[in-house]
Amino acid sequence: MIDHAALSIMTFPVRHHEYTARDAALYAICAGMAATDPKREDELRYVIVGSNQLTLPTMVTAVAWDEQWVHQIGVDVSGVLHTDQTIKIYQPFPASARLMSRRSIGRVEDRGVDRGAVISLVSEIFDAETEAHLADTELVILARGEGGFLESEPSPAHRREDDPSGPPHLVDTTPTSRSLALQYRLLGDDNPLHAMPAAAAKSGFERPILHGLCTLAIACKHVTSSALRGDARSISSIEARFSGEVYPGETLQTSVWKSGEDLLFTTVALERGRAVLRGGHIRTDKARLLATSSEACVTTSGADK
Numbered sequence: 001m002i003d004h005a006a007l008s009i010m011t012f013p014v015r016h017h018e019y020t021a022r023d024a025a026l027y028a029i030c031a032g033m034a035a036t037d038p039k040r041e042d043e044l045r046y047v048i049v050g051s052n053q054l055t056l057p058t059m060v061t062a063v064a065w066d067e068q069w070v071h072q073i074g075v076d077v078s079g080v081l082h083t084d085q086t087i088k089i090y091q092p093f094p095a096s097a098r099l100m101s102r103r104s105i106g107r108v109e110d111r112g113v114d115r116g117a118v119i120s121l122v123s124e125i126f127d128a129e130t131e132a133h134l135a136d137t138e139l140v141i142l143a144r145g146e147g148g149f150l151e152s153e154p155s156p157a158h159r160r161e162d163d164p165s166g167p168p169h170l171v172d173t174t175p176t177s178r179s180l181a182l183q184y185r186l187l188g189d190d191n192p193l194h195a196m197p198a199a200a201a202k203s204g205f206e207r208p209i210l211h212g213l214c215t216l217a218i219a220c221k222h223v224t225s226s227a228l229r230g231d232a233r234s235i236s237s238i239e240a241r242f243s244g245e246v247y248p249g250e251t252l253q254t255s256v257w258k259s260g261e262d263l264l265f266t267t268v269a270l271e272r273g274r275a276v277l278r279g280g281h282i283r284t285d286k287a288r289l290l291a292t293s294s295e296a297c298v299t300t301s302g303a304d305k
Contacts, residue, residue, distance in 0.1 A: 007073060007119070012103040016128060019063045021049045021095040023187065027059045030184045031217035032174035033225075042230025053095040057087060057235050058220045060125055060135050061213045062187040064101045069121050073105070075143040082212050083118075084140035086239040091134050092232075098128040106138055116144040163278065164264045168255035172222035173270070176210070178249040184214040210246040219267045219277050222254035227263055228284070240280040244269065252276070261286055 028046035029035075033056075037043070045054045070077055106120035118140060125135040177183075181194040189211055192199035200208045219240065224232040246252065250269045254277075257264040265280035 007105050007108050010073065010105055012069065012072070015064070015066060015101045015103070017063050017099040017101065019059075019096060019099075021053055023063075024053065024055045024059060024093075024095050025049050026183070027062055027187060027217065028056060028221075030180060030187070030214055031056055031058075031221040032176070033221055035174055040225070040230065043225060045230070049095070054232065055093045055095055056217060056220050056224065056232050057089045057093065057135070058213070058217045058238060059093060060087060060089075061085065061137060061139075061216070062184075062189070063099060064123055064125055064137065065188045065213075066101075066103070066121075066123075067189070067191065069103065070141065073119065075117075075119070079116075079144040081142045081144065082139065082242060083142045084120075084138075084239070084241050085213065085216060086138040086140075086237070088136045088237045089134070089235055090136075091132060093134060099134070100126050100128045102126075107140070110147055110149055111142075112147045114147065116142050116147045117149065118142055163266055164257040164259070166257070169258045170226040170256040171253060172226040172256070173251060173253040174218055174222065175251045176218070176246070176248055180214065180248040181208055181210045182248075184211050189213070205245060205247075207247060210248050212242040212246075215242070215246050215252065215267065215276055216240055218252050219254045219265060219280060220282075222252075222267070223256055223263055223265055223280075223282055226254075227256050227258070234284045234286075235282055236285040237283045238281070240265075240267075240277045242276070243278040244274045244276040246276050254280075 025047050033046040034043040045052055102124045104122050106122040109118040120138050120140040123137045126133055194208050194211055246269050250271050253270050254265050254267045261284050263282040267277035269276050
């Protein structure tokens with residue numbers, strides 16, 4: 001059972017990370033950039049290595065991925081679900097960088113004996129060379145079977161509003177390949193649940209499922225391409241709740257609602273009509289948006305015309 005007192009004072013060593021422009025391109029390919037229209041030069045800027053290369057802000061979750069912390073806090077890993085992800089971006093990420101992260105336990109909520117415990121890991125991400133603060137992330141898990149460690153009343157569940165009202169303003173769709181989870185594993189998350197049939201079956205799935213963070217990357221790509229003219233540099237934060245599994249090979253469709261300078265979204269696996277991301281919320285920085293939109297359009301050499 002969770003030791004709440006120990007969790008509240010737990011510390012983690014500083015971690016160092018490094019990624020190359022090719023890693024950033026692979027991430028963008030996994031997110032579906034240029035997958036449906038190979039002539040979209042705004043999307044090619046994410047997948048072709050070069051001086052004009054851009055990165056998706058969700059890539060920080062792949063670069064700074066760490067699953068060992070779950071083992072360190074002493075919960076049953078087989079009963080853990082990644083339920084929510086939040087990312088705050090203070091500066092757009094370069095195409096390649098050396099990073100460092102400082103991690104700490106954020107929320108610890110007892111939902112009750114039969115409902116498990118909610119625990120989050122907060123990471124502060126810095127440029128290792130300049131020490132510039134680039135981003136903060138919060139990864140939230142539900143540890144099933146770990147509830148009931150507090151004598152007080154269980155914490156109520158906190159849910160974001162699932163679906164905005166009215167028809168969406170924009171919709172974007174990407175078919176995924178059956179090998180997508182195997183490609184995404186190359187970025188560092190090699191959990192067997194996403195590759196080995198036996199591991200997937202043990203967790204109750206008919207076959208290996210796609211990484212939730214890859215699904216979030218695809219949704220970020222959808223919003224970027226449909227609502228931000230292919231330029232993700234204006235995104236200042238993104239959050240979403242994982243509400244269902246995705247099987248590689250399924251088609252993902254993201255619906256986007258505009259709310260002032262904010263963008264709300266949900267993502268569905270079309271073949272099963274299953275909502276896989278809900279409560280999606282992207283905030284944009286108006287100053288960054290104006291700065292990037294004022295740039296001249298940069299063409300990508302080698303693109304088909």
